[in-house]
Amino acid sequence: MPIFSPRPFQSAYLPVEQDRAWLVRVFTALERSAKGLLFGCRMCGNCILQETAFVCPMTCAKGLRNGFCGEATEERCVVDASRPCTWLQIFQRAERMGRMEKLLEVNAPVNGAQAGHSAWLPFARFWAERKQPQLADLALRPQRFWQEWEGLCFEFRQPSWWQADGRYHSPAYQEPVSRLEAALRSQPFIVTTEIEPPLGSSPEEVVEKSRLLGPHVVSINFADNAFAASRMSSLACCKLCVESGGEAVLQIQGRDRSRNGILSDAIGAAALGIRNILCLGGDYHNKSPQVYPAQPSQFDLDSVQMLWMLRRLRDEGKLVDGREVEERPRYFLGAAGAPFTLKPEYNALRLEKKINAGAQFIQTQMVFDIPRFESWLEACEKRSLLDKAALLVGVYPLRDAEDAHIMANEPGVAIPAEILRRMDAAFEKDNQLAAGSSAADHQRMESHAIARELVQKLKELPGVRGVHLMAGGQEEVVPGLLE
Ligand code: SF4
Numbered sequence: 001m002p003i004f005s006p007r008p009f010q011s012a013y014l015p016v017e018q019d020r021a022w023l024v025r026v027f028t029a030l031e032r033s034a035k036g037l038l039f040g041c042r043m044c045g046n047c048i049l050q051e052t053a054f055v056c057p058m059t060c061a062k063g064l065r066n067g068f069c070g071e072a073t074e075e076r077c078v079v080d081a082s083r084p085c086t087w088l089q090i091f092q093r094a095e096r097m098g099r100m101e102k103l104l105e106v107n108a109p110v111n112g113a114q115a116g117h118s119a120w121l122p123f124a125r126f127w128a129e130r131k132q133p134q135l136a137d138l139a140l141r142p143q144r145f146w147q148e149w150e151g152l153c154f155e156f157r158q159p160s161w162w163q164a165d166g167r168y169h170s171p172a173y174q175e176p177v178s179r180l181e182a183a184l185r186s187q188p189f190i191v192t193t194e195i196e197p198p199l200g201s202s203p204e205e206v207v208e209k210s211r212l213l214g215p216h217v218v219s220i221n222f223a224d225n226a227f228a229a230s231r232m233s234s235l236a237c238c239k240l241c242v243e244s245g246g247e248a249v250l251q252i253q254g255r256d257r258s259r260n261g262i263l264s265d266a267i268g269a270a271a272l273g274i275r276n277i278l279c280l281g282g283d284y285h286n287k288s289p290q291v292y293p294a295q296p297s298q299f300d301l302d303s304v305q306m307l308w309m310l311r312r313l314r315d316e317g318k319l320v321d322g323r324e325v326e327e328r329p330r331y332f333l334g335a336a337g338a339p340f341t342l343k344p345e346y347n348a349l350r351l352e353k354k355i356n357a358g359a360q361f362i363q364t365q366m367v368f369d370i371p372r373f374e375s376w377l378e379a380c381e382k383r384s385l386l387d388k389a390a391l392l393v394g395v396y397p398l399r400d401a402e403d404a405h406i407m408a409n410e411p412g413v414a415i416p417a418e419i420l421r422r423m424d425a426a427f428e429k430d431n432q433l434a435a436g437s438s439a440a441d442h443q444r445m446e447s448h449a450i451a452r453e454l455v456q457k458l459k460e461l462p463g464v465r466g467v468h469l470m471a472g473g474q475e476e477v478v479p480g481l482l483e
Helices: 021-041 086-097 100-104 120-130 135-140 140-159 179-186 203-214 234-243 257-271 301-315 343-359 370-382 400-410 417-432 441-459 477-482
Strands: 190-195 220-222 248-253 275-282 334-339 361-367 389-396 464-469
Touching: 021 120, 086 343, 100 343, 120 140, 135 140, 140 343, 179 190, 179 361, 190 203, 203 220, 203 234, 203 477, 220 234, 234 248, 234 257, 234 275, 248 257, 275 301, 301 334, 301 343, 334 343, 343 361, 343 370, 361 464, 370 441, 389 441, 400 417, 417 441, 441 464, 441 477, 464 477
Parallel strands: 190 220, 190 464, 220 248, 248 275, 275 334, 334 361, 361 389, 389 464
Antiparallel strands: none
16 A cells, blocks of 8 residues: 555556666665655656646546546545545645645646656656756755746656646637537527437437437537447537537546547547537546446546647647647637536636636536535636636436435435435325326426526526536437436
C-alpha cells in the first residue's frame, strides 16, 4: 500500500522500447520502486504529482488526470468499491495545502512513448538545458528560486504538442455554428432531449423518432454506448437525424476510444453536418454487469482533455500531433455536469476546468433535489461559470416507483424522500386498480407531474438556460410532457 496515494488500480507501465544505457535502466528501476512505494506510481513518464497535491492520479481506476468522474462518492471509488476515490483524496489534500487553484491546470494525456521510462531523468536534462533556477538561489533568493522552479515545471509538463494551462479560452469565432448555439444565444430558455440509439441497424426507428421530437425541442442527443453497452453509433444516429431535418448532438465518450478515434469522429461529424459534440468520460465497463464479456476500458483521454483537443482543432486548426488541417471543423462543444457528485466547491472547480478547456454548454445529470441543486449553482456562480457556458439541466421522467428507487441509489443522483413517497403512493393506487386495467397510469401521471414541476422550478433559477429531457427509451412521452 503506497504511503501518499491509494493503491494503484492497474499495474505500472512498462517501456515499449527498453532504454539502451544500463545505467538509465538501473536509475529507472530505482525510481519505479521509490515512487511506487511513496505514491503508487505507475511510471506513466508524464509526472504531475506536483499538480495533484502529491497523490498520483494514475491510481484512479479510470486513469483520469484532470479530476473526478461523475460518479465519485465520499465513501468509495465507483469502479472498485474496495478503495477510496483517488481524486477525492487529491482535492482534500490540495484544499489542506491551499493549492486548490492549481487543480485548474489542464494536464496532458500520457505520451505513450514516455510511459514506463524515467520521468526524473528527462526533467533533470531539461533543467540542465534551461540552467534556471540556479540551486544557489534556493539559499540566496528562495522566492526567485521557487518562481523559476514553477516556470520550469510548467514548461516541462506542458509539452509543445499540448501547451495547456488553467485559463479560460473563449471560442475563436463570432457567428453561432449550430442551431442549438443560435437558440441558446437568442432564447431565454430552451428544451432539448435524447433518443436511445437502436440495438439493430434499422434507420427507420431513428428517423421516425427524430420526426416525432423535432418540432418539440431544439436538439436531440444520441448516447454513445451508454452504460458500456453497445448500440447503433451516435454518429450514425446523428446523421439520420440531420437528414430528417433534426438538430443532432453527437456524444463522444472516452471509454471506447483513443485520441485518434476521437479526432477522426469529430472531423467526420463536422463533414456530415453534425454541429454539436458532447464530450463525456464514459461509464466503466462494470456499469452493466449483464453485458459480458467485459471489454478492457480505453480511457485514453478524459473529457477535459477531449475538450482541449477538439477546441484547438476547431480554433487553431491543429491536431494533437501538431499537423495542421486544411478545412477546420465547426462544432459547438459541450460537457456533462454532475451537481451532486462530492461537495459543490470541488464540483464547481471541476466544471470550471471543463469550461476553460472548451465547453460552451453544460448538460447536467438528472436533477430532482432543487435545494441541493441551488447550492451547486451558487458554487458555480462564485466562479462566474454561468456566463461562460449555457446550463441545460437534466430532467428525467421516472418510469414508475421501482425506477425511482433504483435511480435513488445511483451515484451522482439525489432523489428527495418526498418524491419517492409520491411515486410509492401512485404505485399503491395502481395496485388497488382492478386487474387488467392499464396499471402504472397513476405512476406515469405522478412522474409527469413531478417532471413538469421541476421544469417550472428550474425555469425560475438564475443561470439555468434550459432543460434536457432524459427520455431515452421512452421518447413517446416527450410531446405530452411539453404540452
Ligand atoms: S471514483 Fe472515479 S475518479 Fe475516483 S478513483 Fe474511481 S474512477 Fe477515479
